[in-house]
Amino acid sequence: MERDVLEEVFERIAEARIFRNRDILRPDYVPETLPHREEQIRRLGSILAQALKGTKPNNVFIYGLTGTGKTAVARYVLKRLSVKAGELGAPFTYAYVNCRQSDTAYRVLADIAESLGLRVPFTGLSTAEVYRRIIRFLKSRRIILTIVLDEVDFIEKGRGENLLYRLTRMNGELGGEAQVSIIGITNDVKFVESLEPRVKSSLGEEELVFPPYNALQLEDILRERAREAFYPGVLEEGVISYCAALAAREHGDARRALDLLRVAGEIAERESSEKVTINHVKHARIEIERDRVEEVVRSLPLHAKLVLAAMLRLGGHRTVATTGEVYNTYKALCRAVGVEEVTQRRVSDIINELDMLGIIQARVVSRGRYGKTRLIRLDASLDAVRRALGEDYRIAPALP
DNA sequence: CCTCCACCGGAACTTACGGAGT
DNA sequence: ACTCCGTAAGTTCCGGTGGAGG
Structure with missing residues (x-):
């Protein structure tokens, strides 16, 4: 009699003596100590400590590359601060928003409301309504609120700036009954430069830089x-x-x-x-x-997958194709699987999106007489892409 | 030095949809 | 029931543009 496979797996994992607590290595875990960030902790702490005295802390702008501890330090300091505020009976709260996940004005405000304990639907209300509710809540509690906008550079261009502007001058509308300060976090230095001067100066009352760690x-x-x-x-x-x-x-x-x-x-x-x-x-x-x-790849919308499938059909890793070539094979693919094709303009955007995701590499080049186009190359593992695409029954049959 | 290719990429607009408030 | 809202995907329209070839 063959031994039960599952039983074997269970025992093997249960008996394994590797991890005592794996969660400690997860990216969202905030440890007790943050080595080599003492200075940043001290500075952020001293800025935010104003809240303990009932005055609004200065707005802070934090920059540094990914994985340099920006989020961890902000979370750590704020957590400690609210504990301290609790002991002292100071009316302090903070809201944490990840602007990559919540990249529109509505969702940012919804997240803030959520952190305050207000229940807001994820759609249906107008942005202005959510804003109003937040204001009303803050006024009724006379709170000092610190809003953390992590990865601010992901907020939609244009309308997003408007949001930042409104947030920075929320204090005016609160009429001194409550106060709001903002911590903006980004790893894009250019973002700060691109901001409107009035937003920039208001948001950057204080600046904190997180240098990369060395080995x-x-x-x-x-x-x-x-x-x-x-x-x-x-x-x-x-x-x-x-x-x-x-x-x-x-x-x-x-x-x-x-x-x-x-x-x-x-x-x-x-x-x-x-x-x-x-x-x-x-x-x-x-x-x-x-x-x-x-x-x-799995979570890509249909036409993005089809564009990728077109890349596969055009050849493997080393092959480079122009937008036109990709679009043509994409169209052929659409016909093969019986899907209506989208315009080239749209495919152009899809190519950009895939580039942003690091699945393909696309750079615009000018080839003189032969026009200006993008040279596109598959950047991710061909195997992984193929496998993920194969899971989609709609396009699996057309895969090379 | 000018032309002109093969696109790029911004902006405004549609459509379809799920959901709220009243 | 009716109106309003936000989001995602897509369309329409169109003004650029770097540089090889004339």
Whole structure:
């Protein structure tokens, strides 16, 4: 009699002695200590501490590349501050908004309302109505509110600026009955320059810069977390410095380093290995990228998938195609699967979107007599893209 | 130096849809 | 029931534009 497969898996994972607490390595975990960010913590803390005295803290602008601890520091300081405010009976709250997820004025306001405990539907109300409700709530409670706008540069252009402007002068409308301060976080330095002067000066009353971590600092961070996350002795010699080195190569991204370490641990656990090895980290790197690509491609709208399928049909990795070529094969593909094609203008936007997602690379070039176009190349793993596309029954039959 | 290709990319507008308030 | 709202995807219209070839 064959042994029960599932039983085997259960036992293997349950017996694995790798992770003591895996969640500590997750990107949204806010640790007790943030090594190498003491100065930023002190500065942000001293700015926001005004709230304890009942006055509005200055607005703050935070910049630094991804994974340099901006969000973690902001969250950490605000968490500690609200505890302290609670002890002192100061009327302080904060709202955290991720503008990548909530990239319209409506959703930003909805998130703020949500953090205040107001229930708002995710559609149906007008933006102005949500704004009004927030104002009314703040007035009734005489609160000092700090709004964190993480990844502000993702707010829609144009109308978004309007939102920022309104938020910065919310205090006028509150008439001193409540006060609002804003923390803007971004990794795009150019964004700040592109802001209207009045918004820029108001938002940037204080500025905080987060430099990238170097490899040694990343090691400190990893070591600190690994101590809690793993059982003692499961990390093979050099694993941490290897993760740190890989992440340091990518502009010192701590999130990346933590991801590598976590996934390496998960792989080790699956293999019921007793140790996490450098080899596991190497596999982790591949797996992370593959998962990312598959996830992104899977959740793409139909025509974006068809454009990708056209790229596959045009050839593998090294082939470059122009917008025109891609559009033509895309059209042929549409006919083959019986879908109405969209305009070239739309496909042009789709190409940009795919580029932004890092699935393809597209750069505009001018070829003189032969016009101006974009040269497009598949950037992600061909396998991963193919597999994810294959899951869509509508286009699977037309895949090469 | 000018032309003119093969597109780029901004802006305003549609359509279809799910949902709220009254 | 009726009107208003936001979002996502797409369309229509159209003014650019870098540089090879004349």
